[in-house]
Amino acid sequence: MHDEVILNVSNLRKYFKTTEGIVRAVDGVSFNVRYGETLALVGESGSGKTTTGHVIMGFYSPDDGEIIYKGVYDLSLPMKKRPLELKRDIQIVFQDPGTSLNPKRTVKDIISLPLLVHKTIEKKRIYEKVAELLDYVGLSEEFMFKYPHELGGGEKQLVAIARALAPQPSFIILDESTSALDVSSQAKVLNTLIKIQKELKLTYLLITHDLGVVRNISQRVMIMYLGKIYEEAPTEEFFKSPMHPYTQMLLSSIPTLSEDDEKIKPKGIESVGEIPSAVKPPSGCRFHTRCPFAKPVCSQQEPPDITVNSGHIVRCWLYE
Amino acid sequence: MLLEISDLYVYYRSYWYTLKVLNGVWLRLDRGERVGIIGESGSGKTTLLKSILRILPQNGMIPKGEIRYDGKNILKLSSSELTKIRRREIGMIFQDPMAALNPVFKIRDQLYDILKYKMMIEGHNPSSRELYEEAVKIFSDVRLPDPDRVLESYPFQLSGGMRQRVMIAMALISAGKLLLADEPTTNLDVTIQDQILKLIHRLAAQRNLSTILVSHALGMVYQMTDRVYVLYAGDIMEEARTRDLFSKPKHPYTQLLVASTPRLSSVGVGEGIKGKLPDYHNPPAGCRFAPRCPYVMDKCINTKPRKIQVNREHIVSCYLYD
Numbered sequence: 001m002h003d004e005v006i007l008n009v010s011n012l013r014k015y016f017k018t019t020e021g022i023v024r025a026v027d028g029v030s031f032n033v034r035y036g037e038t039l040a041l042v043g044e045s046g047s048g049k050t051t052t053g054h055v056i057m058g059f060y061s062p063d064d065g066e067i068i069y070k071g072v073y074d075l076s077l078p079m080k081k082r083p084l085e086l087k088r089d090i091q092i093v094f095q096d097p098g099t100s101l102n103p104k105r106t107v108k109d110i111i112s113l114p115l116l117v118h119k120t121i122e123k124k125r126i127y128e129k130v131a132e133l134l135d136y137v138g139l140s141e142e143f144m145f146k147y148p149h150e151l152g153g154g155e156k157q158l159v160a161i162a163r164a165l166a167p168q169p170s171f172i173i174l175d176e177s178t179s180a181l182d183v184s185s186q187a188k189v190l191n192t193l194i195k196i197q198k199e200l201k202l203t204y205l206l207i208t209h210d211l212g213v214v215r216n217i218s219q220r221v222m223i224m225y226l227g228k229i230y231e232e233a234p235t236e237e238f239f240k241s242p243m244h245p246y247t248q249m250l251l252s253s254i255p256t257l258s259e260d261d262e263k264i265k266p267k268g269i270e271s272v273g274e275i276p277s278a279v280k281p282p283s284g285c286r287f288h289t290r291c292p293f294a295k296p297v298c299s300q301q302e303p304p305d306i307t308v309n310s311g312h313i314v315r316c317w318l319y320e
Numbered sequence: 321m322l323l324e325i326s327d328l329y330v331y332y333r334s335y336w337y338t339l340k341v342l343n344g345v346w347l348r349l350d351r352g353e354r355v356g357i358i359g360e361s362g363s364g365k366t367t368l369l370k371s372i373l374r375i376l377p378q379n380g381m382i383p384k385g386e387i388r389y390d391g392k393n394i395l396k397l398s399s400s401e402l403t404k405i406r407r408r409e410i411g412m413i414f415q416d417p418m419a420a421l422n423p424v425f426k427i428r429d430q431l432y433d434i435l436k437y438k439m440m441i442e443g444h445n446p447s448s449r450e451l452y453e454e455a456v457k458i459f460s461d462v463r464l465p466d467p468d469r470v471l472e473s474y475p476f477q478l479s480g481g482m483r484q485r486v487m488i489a490m491a492l493i494s495a496g497k498l499l500l501a502d503e504p505t506t507n508l509d510v511t512i513q514d515q516i517l518k519l520i521h522r523l524a525a526q527r528n529l530s531t532i533l534v535s536h537a538l539g540m541v542y543q544m545t546d547r548v549y550v551l552y553a554g555d556i557m558e559e560a561r562t563r564d565l566f567s568k569p570k571h572p573y574t575q576l577l578v579a580s581t582p583r584l585s586s587v588g589v590g591e592g593i594k595g596k597l598p599d600y601h602n603p604p605a606g607c608r609f610a611p612r613c614p615y616v617m618d619k620c621i622n623t624k625p626r627k628i629q630v631n632r633e634h635i636v637s638c639y640l641y642d
Contacts, residue, residue: 153361187580187582187591190582212584216587216589255537261539261585271515274481274482
């Protein structure tokens with residue numbers, strides 16, 4: 001089941017016009033998501049990871065490229081032009097549940113809205129269904145008539161997850177869904193996401209900057225920098241042998257909590273510089289301005305795709 | 321001993337309630353030592369730091385407790401003595417530089433102000449040339465390139481990392497002995513965070529500063545401190561040497577917190593902690609963690625546990641060890 005492709009993105013581009021020029025937020029990105037897996041899209045702010053997710057959701061239409069979902073649906077269509085069954089099938093959980101839940105609605109109202117819109121269920125069974133959804137995410141029926149402000153951060157995010165589950169989607173985009181939470185509530189949310197994925201056979205696209213979360217939930221990782229993907233690998237292998245200098249810099253920057261974690265971090269690379277503006281991205285490999293191993297070719301030509309191992313691709317001149 | 325806080329209570333008055341935030345906090349800091357305070361958002365970490373400088377908001381009050389800094393009782397000092405300490409001895413790096421820097425003044429005006437008043441307290445009225453030279457020097461210390469451009473910029477014209485470096489520069493000017501860092505890298509990307517943490521570490525060591533680092537990121541505290549205090553809902557739950565605290569946590573809260581943190585070397589996170597922080601206007605009478613604690617006993621609910629020394633330099637306040 002893990003081999004069949006649910007989402008195919010090829011050569012995706014999304015530019016934004018601003019007063020300072022054209023921001024090339026996503027600049028030629030291609031990848032596949034397979035049924036039932038969690039694919040992590042990792043990058044720092046300004047890397048274009050959220051834009052990629054939002055284009056798939058249909059919040060923006062792409063400037064170029066193809067997005068094919070389940071082999072038949074064309075996701076370059078904006079939200080309004082998508083058929084209802086497609087909108088039902090792809091859901092998103094946002095970063096901050098404090099702002100993504102309507103403060104004036106009870107938990108029951110929040111979760112039943114998608115049920116009403118998509119008519120997945122008879123009206124009189126809604127109460128039952130909401131209780132079932134709450135149970136899925138580990139919240140008791142008592143939460144039904146509470147307002148968001150009565151809940152803790154983790155509980156709010158669980159409600160947002162229950163709402164995303166309501167229309168019975170098969171694909172969920174997790175847009176930094178655990179980043180705003182404290183570790184104690186993040187753990188509960190992570191475990192719940194893993195549990196419901198198994199039970200409901202969901203596919204996740206996890207957008208995050210937190211590699212600790214990636215390690216725990218995803219099967220494959222992609223590293224994005226300034227609108228391009230520079231490395232892609234199965235999670236195990238990614239942490240064992242990160243190849244791209246940017247990936248190494250990212251990993252070595254994480255403050256770890258034990259000797260074992262410390263050993264994972266690549267040695268001999270130190271974080272320098274800042275992410276350049278996406279209006280005028282550096283030529284060639286976009287990371288060359290911060291890369292300690294940069295060669296002349298790096299600033300002249302885009303690096304080629306180099307397959308290191310099955311499923312492990314790195315875009316870097318060092319491995320040519 | 322540079323700083324010793326004992327039995328500190330801080331309340332906030334609001335229209336309807338009194339919020340009883342800090343509930344008998346203790347802390348000590350030796351000269352040159354690096355201490356960390358970990359706790360979730362809303363646990364009172366920032367309140368604790370602000371009470372050291374006595375910069376609590378207007379509705380904040382300290383009904384009880386003592387803060388001894390360098391032989392002086394901070395809570396009894398006159399405002400002119402406090403000003404001297406704030407300008408020359410204790411510097412603070414605030415959480416959000418966008419909120420801490422004034423958006424309508426250039427960095428130059430804000431930085432010169434701090435430099436000037438510090439020099440005036442030392443009995444010297446600096447010329448603008450001297451101020452400029454000092455600013456360039458301090459910018460090179462915090463590795464800010466192009467000082468002329470930065471001085472002429474407004475905060476919004478700088479990147480997050482640069483703003484944070486400006487904040488650190490400002491804090492360093494007044495940090496003669498003690499540097500307080502309140503979540504110094506929230507909102508920064510991990511590669512920039514790494515640069516900023518190393519910078520703080522290096523500068524504090526060079527200048528022989530004692531530091532207090534407050535954070536909810538356990539990894540950061542693990543890497544940057546010698547000793548740690550665990551703060552939950554205004555109570556110190558545990559105090560230990562950093563390595564001991566993370567390898568052998570004693571308090572149930574610390575244990576759950578450490579287990580909940582995702583690791584790079586292994587898969588699987590703990591169960592997390594159910595429920596949420598108590599309301600400060602009506603906090604639990606006994607141990608403030610009791611409502612969420614998996615090992616809760618009757619006595620936990622009614623009376624606050626005392627400090628128990630479980631090991632040399634390892635103190636926990638929990639009935640499980642009584």
